[in-house]
Amino acid sequence: MNKKLLVFSLAFPLALSSIAQQxxxxxxxxxxxxxxxxxxxxxxxTPGATPxxxxxxxxxxxxxxxxxxxxxxxxxxxxxxxxVANGIITVDKxxxxxxxxxxxxxxxxxxxxxxxxxxxxxxxxxxNSGIFLASTGPGDEGYEIQILDCYNNKTYTNGQTGSVYKExxxxxxxxxxxxxxxxxxIIWTAPRFNEDGTVKSPGRVTVMHNGVxxxxxxxxxxxxxxxxxxTYKKHGPSPIKLQSHGDPSEPISFRNIWVRPL
Numbered sequence: 001m002n003k004k005l006l007v008f009s010l011a012f013p014l015a016l017s018s019i020a021q022q023x024x025x026x027x028x029x030x031x032x033x034x035x036x037x038x039x040x041x042x043x044x045x046t047p048g049a050t051p052x053x054x055x056x057x058x059x060x061x062x063x064x065x066x067x068x069x070x071x072x073x074x075x076x077x078x079x080x081x082x083x084v085a086n087g088i089i090t091v092d093k094x095x096x097x098x099x100x101x102x103x104x105x106x107x108x109x110x111x112x113x114x115x116x117x118x119x120x121x122x123x124x125x126x127x128n129s130g131i132f133l134a135s136t137g138p139g140d141e142g143y144e145i146q147i148l149d150c151y152n153n154k155t156y157t158n159g160q161t162g163s164v165y166k167e168x169x170x171x172x173x174x175x176x177x178x179x180x181x182x183x184x185x186i187i188w189t190a191p192r193f194n195e196d197g198t199v200k201s202p203g204r205v206t207v208m209h210n211g212v213x214x215x216x217x218x219x220x221x222x223x224x225x226x227x228x229x230x231t232y233k234k235h236g237p238s239p240i241k242l243q244s245h246g247d248p249s250e251p252i253s254f255r256n257i258w259v260r261p262l
Contacts, residue, residue, distance in 0.1 A: 054258040061100060062089060062257040073097040073241060091251040093244045099135045103237035106262040109186040115149045116250040117179025123155045128245040129252040133188045134238035136223055142241055144224040145207055151175040162207050162214035165224050174212035183210055197234040
């Protein structure tokens with residue numbers, strides 16, 4: 001047989017097979033395209049240099065300089081009275097709780113906190129504070145994520161660090177030693193209400209403490225209460241509140257607080 005003819009006779013079936021494979025691929029690609037979504041296009045967010053740093057779309061609530069983004073819960077006409085020095089906020093129990101000037105619904109919150117290296121007391125009287133995810137009233141009303149020194153400190157488990165206070169026990173105890181900075185990263189989905197005040201959808205929260213998952217999209221049962229059941233009352237966008245607990249332990253400090261509305 002002629003060599004050219006032999007080469008052709010061998011190559012022709014391969015060519016036909018390649019054409020068939022291409023057609024098959026084109027057919028599969030058309031089917032796959034039916035489930036591709038191209039819009040809306042997610043916005044571009046520039047991450048911070050580290051996971052601690054605020055991304056480009058964050059609202060800076062405390063940058064180490066002042067408390068301009070905060071007010072006194074007791075009197076909104078007064079600035080927040082906590083102390084700012086060396087890039088940190090320190091609780092001043094004489095002035096009470098503070099909360100953000102801005103109100104929020106759903107958000108991602110980053111906050112760093114520290115109990116003093118030398119600390120006394122035990123149980124709930126040891127570095128007690130809290131983050132109220134939505135400040136729903138003039139008192140301590142809101143949904144509290146507990147702050148407490150639980151490094152070798154025993155207390156009731158639905159009141160330890162990272163608990164939804166008096167509701168949901170954290171999945172782990174990730175506390176560092178007193179004197180070390182600790183990190184909360186929190187995802188909050190605010191509750192929605194019907195016109196008559198009944199709950200349309202409850203609040204939900206995810207809490208990471210020092211990179212450890214403590215609350216995994218758990219349902220909030222209502223406004224935090226020290227005594228009795230937690231129940232809801234209708235509200236809309238609300239400030240974020242930090243607690244001045246008033247126990248005899250040394251005061252808590254905070255730094256690097258930012259929020260991303262979702």
